Amino acid sequence: METNPVFQVSTSDERRADVIVEAAGRLFFGAGFARVSMDDLARELGMSKKTIYRHFPDKRSLLATVLDRQFAAAERTLAAATEDAEGQPFGVRVQRFLIAAGTELGRIGAAQLATGRGGDAMLRQFVEQRTDAVVYQRLDELFREGHRQGLLSAPPELLSEITRGVLERLLTSQLPHELEWTAADLLRATVDTVLYGAIRPTGQGIGDERPRALIPTARDDDQEVGP
Numbered sequence: 001m002e003t004n005p006v007f008q009v010s011t012s013d014e015r016r017a018d019v020i021v022e023a024a025g026r027l028f029f030g031a032g033f034a035r036v037s038m039d040d041l042a043r044e045l046g047m048s049k050k051t052i053y054r055h056f057p058d059k060r061s062l063l064a065t066v067l068d069r070q071f072a073a074a075e076r077t078l079a080a081a082t083e084d085a086e087g088q089p090f091g092v093r094v095q096r097f098l099i100a101a102g103t104e105l106g107r108i109g110a111a112q113l114a115t116g117r118g119g120d121a122m123l124r125q126f127v128e129q130r131t132d133a134v135v136y137q138r139l140d141e142l143f144r145e146g147h148r149q150g151l152l153s154a155p156p157e158l159l160s161e162i163t164r165g166v167l168e169r170l171l172t173s174q175l176p177h178e179l180e181w182t183a184a185d186l187l188r189a190t191v192d193t194v195l196y197g198a199i200r201p202t203g204q205g206i207g208d209e210r211p212r213a214l215i216p217t218a219r220d221d222d223q224e225v226g227p
Contacts, residue, residue, distance in 0.1 A: 017055045020045065025066045029109060033063055064126055067108065071130040074104035078138060090151045095191050097142060101135045102167055102187045111171035136164055166190055 023044050027036045038059055042049045056062040081100035085093040105111060113127045143156035152159065167187075176186050 013055070016051070020052055020055055020062070021065050021069065024062050025070070028063060028066060029107070033109075033113075060123060063123060067113075067123075067127065067130070070108045071134050074101075074108065075134045077104055078134065082138070090146050090149070094142060094146075095188065097139065098163065098167065098191050099187045101139070102170065105131065105135065105167070106171050111168050136160070139163065163191075 020041070024036075024041055027041060027044060031040075038049050038052060041062075042052060045052070052062075056065065078097065078100055081096050082093075085096045088096075110127050110131050113123060140156070140160045143152065143159050146152045147156040167190075170186060170190060173186075176182065179186070181189075
């Protein structure tokens with residue numbers, strides 16, 4: 001039986017598109033989206049711009065494809081972090097999720113894109129929607145779960161709103177450089193600061209003595225987390 005030549009062409013085109021997306025991701029996240037031109041990408045790939053445009057009509061559509069793949073990878077990472085933390089104290093689960101989320105959003109450059117640096121209005125909306133679906137909806141559910149279990153002394157909606165703002169601000173902050181802390185250190189300390197007094201051990205009621213934070217600070221990596 002003869003091989004269908006149309007299938008061969010479509011497979012080749014699909015592979016070429018993958019190569020373009022991978023190269024674009026390296027350049028966009030390395031030098032910055034705004035600094036990389038389609039000419040730069042063509043030189044990197046050793047192919048003509050015409051070939052690139054056959055797969056992606058413009059730079060924005062190419063970045064959208066790159067980001068879609070990056071968010072898909074982030075979603076897998078967060079799912080794995082959530083699964084790995086199953087059975088751990090609630091504070092540990094929150095900590096691990098937020099550190100993983102901050103790391104992934106920082107890798108993607110989501111905060112810069114969502115605030116207009118390096119993208120246009122449509123891309124900002126795309127990034128906001130994907131960030132909400134991949135990160136914040138999961139975070140909201142985690143806080144609601146803590147509330148149902150009686151582990152939170154503050155409304156889950158308030159904690160979600162506070163944590164969203166802090167996480168987004170930290171992604172564009174100069175504090176890691178100024179304090180000579182890693183991003184993971186800073187996120188760990190921030191989670192502890194934001195949630196101190198909000199998470200209480202099982203069985204402690206509202207109005208009881210304020211508990212010690214369940215989440216270790218940035219420099220307490222080797223200490224056990226406990227009530």
